[in-house]
Amino acid sequence: MAKTDKQLHIAMFPWLAMGHIYPNFELAKIFAQKGHSITLISTPRNIGRLPQVPSHLEHLIKLVSLPILPKHRENLPDNAESSNDITPNQIPYLKMAYDGLQESLSQLLKSSPPDWILYDFASEWLPPLARSLQVQCVFFGISPAWNICFFDTPKAQLGNAAAFRTKPEDYLRPPQWVPFHSNIGLKPYEVKKMFEGISDKETGNTVSFNFNKAVSDCDFFSFRSCNELESEWLNLLAEIYKKPVAPVGVIPPSCQVRVVDEEDNNTEWLKIKSWLDKQQPGSVVYIAFGSELELGQQDLTELALGLELSGLPFFWALKKQRDSSVDLPDGFQDRISDRGVVCKDWVPQLKILAHESIGVYFTHCGPGSVIEGLHFGRVLVMLPYLLDQALFARVLEEKKLGIEIPRNEEDGSFTRNSVAKSLRLALIDVEGSIYREKAKKMGLLFSDKDRHEEYINKFLERLQNNKAPSKN
Numbered sequence: 001m002a003k004t005d006k007q008l009h010i011a012m013f014p015w016l017a018m019g020h021i022y023p024n025f026e027l028a029k030i031f032a033q034k035g036h037s038i039t040l041i042s043t044p045r046n047i048g049r050l051p052q053v054p055s056h057l058e059h060l061i062k063l064v065s066l067p068i069l070p071k072h073r074e075n076l077p078d079n080a081e082s083s084n085d086i087t088p089n090q091i092p093y094l095k096m097a098y099d100g101l102q103e104s105l106s107q108l109l110k111s112s113p114p115d116w117i118l119y120d121f122a123s124e125w126l127p128p129l130a131r132s133l134q135v136q137c138v139f140f141g142i143s144p145a146w147n148i149c150f151f152d153t154p155k156a157q158l159g160n161a162a163a164f165r166t167k168p169e170d171y172l173r174p175p176q177w178v179p180f181h182s183n184i185g186l187k188p189y190e191v192k193k194m195f196e197g198i199s200d201k202e203t204g205n206t207v208s209f210n211f212n213k214a215v216s217d218c219d220f221f222s223f224r225s226c227n228e229l230e231s232e233w234l235n236l237l238a239e240i241y242k243k244p245v246a247p248v249g250v251i252p253p254s255c256q257v258r259v260v261d262e263e264d265n266n267t268e269w270l271k272i273k274s275w276l277d278k279q280q281p282g283s284v285v286y287i288a289f290g291s292e293l294e295l296g297q298q299d300l301t302e303l304a305l306g307l308e309l310s311g312l313p314f315f316w317a318l319k320k321q322r323d324s325s326v327d328l329p330d331g332f333q334d335r336i337s338d339r340g341v342v343c344k345d346w347v348p349q350l351k352i353l354a355h356e357s358i359g360v361y362f363t364h365c366g367p368g369s370v371i372e373g374l375h376f377g378r379v380l381v382m383l384p385y386l387l388d389q390a391l392f393a394r395v396l397e398e399k400k401l402g403i404e405i406p407r408n409e410e411d412g413s414f415t416r417n418s419v420a421k422s423l424r425l426a427l428i429d430v431e432g433s434i435y436r437e438k439a440k441k442m443g444l445l446f447s448d449k450d451r452h453e454e455y456i457n458k459f460l461e462r463l464q465n466n467k468a469p470s471k472n
């Protein structure tokens with residue numbers, strides 16, 4: 001990679017979730033590869049979970065651990081430092097812990113002021129802090145821009161009473177500041193969840209994210225996204241917030257900087273590969289729901305029986321459930337053993353998705369997973385759980401890049417029949433060919449290394465051209 005001219009010092013302070021920290025880490029390596037120095041800041045346990053920094057970049061990437069003080073970790077389980085370590089109703093306490101890092105972050109930025117800091121949706125207090133230290137800040141979203149356009153009410157609309165969405169129905173459709181046709185919107189069961197908020201049922205503590213303040217206060221926006229996916233949303237965001245938007249591209253696997261000898265001959269992978277090698281090209285459904293999601297018994301049962309009913313070969317990366325009473329239906333593994341594998345471990349997802357036997361990726365629509373699936377041109381079958389995942393599914397369905405499993409509008413339940421039908425539509429039915437063609441085409445755009453490197457270069461140029469005044 002060519003180096004960009006002025007060397008920058010860039011700090012990154014992602015939300016305490018590995019789904020946020022990993023993409024920042026990948027970006028850090030890409031920036032460092034171009035000669036910039038990076039300080040990636042999180043808590044000790046999260047930093048410890050990151051893969052090794054490639055040795056040729058060690059002098060440029062500083063991983064800084066800020067411990068959560070005991071007074072800020074009240075009600076958090078022992079050692080919990082990320083959303084992977086807690087249940088959703090404990091999110092308010094993780095946010096308190098994150099806010100508690102303010103003082104030590106401030107000390108760190110003072111002692112070694114970066115030119116820029118990339119921050120996340122959960123630290124609404126960071127832009128004023130950065131500005132007081134003459135550090136400029138970029139809001140960096142790990143999900144597409146449509147999330148902000150949909151969930152936040154831009155300041156320009158604040159005087160307009162009709163713009164306020166107070167009723168649950170308001171979230172079933174696009175807000176009034178979206179000028180183009182879109183099917184973006186939540187389903188009734190999702191809206192209900194959103195209005196209930198995230199709270200600890202025992203103490204009644206609710207989470208207090210100030211999303212509007214966090215996004216409105218940046219010097220400019222950036223996203224793990226690209227025009228090929230959402231030019232209409234990126235342009236709309238720039239227009240309604242009157243701020244520049246410079247996506248970094250989708251940080252596709254082909255642009256990521258790997259440690260050279262990364263476990264290619266790992267025995268677990270060789271076992272998986274040997275099974276995949278025996279399948280026909282494009283015939284296998286790969287199922288994985290990211291790093292956090294745990295299915296309830298009813299969903300797990302319908303999903304398993306839907307896979308069985310589909311008659312298709314599949315590879316299912318099913319993490320160990322925290323609730324050990326939730327299990328696969330009786331006799332399931334025996335009945336499907338001639339055409340399906342259930343792996344209850346962490347799997348090398350990128351290698352699996354890259355394998356030619358994979359035809360469909362059955363996903364929860366976490367941003368990392370969607371990008372990886374599309375990168376390899378796989379049709380997505382989608383079963384979203386969180387709200388950002390839901391919007392991803394709506395937009396991709398509209399673009400005919402994926403098929404969302406139909407659910408009961410009121411309670412979000414789904415049936416084994418709808419699973420089997422959606423999988424067959426995505427993989428073999430003639431009517432599904434449009435999805436297969438579109439996914440292939442998007443795969444070419446997502447895997448175009450030069451295209452995505454160009455996004456990175458433009459982003460870095462913007463940082464260089466707006467370099468903050470020198471600090472003494």
Ligand SMILES: O=c1ccn([C@@H]2O[C@H](COP(=O)(O)OP(=O)(O)O[C@H]3O[C@H](CO)[C@@H](O)[C@H](O)[C@H]3O)[C@@H](O)[C@H]2O)c(=O)[nH]1
Binds near residue numbers: 291
């Ligand atoms: O066995 C596995 C399972 C997952 N992965 C990888 O884990 C990542 C998962 O990331 P993502 O798809 O973004 O999903 P989550 O980890 O589930 O992300 C969660 O966390 C994000 C940040 O909180 C939210 O935005 C998402 O909606 C939420 O699903 C991907 O890179 C996968 O390749 C593996 O390598 N092996």
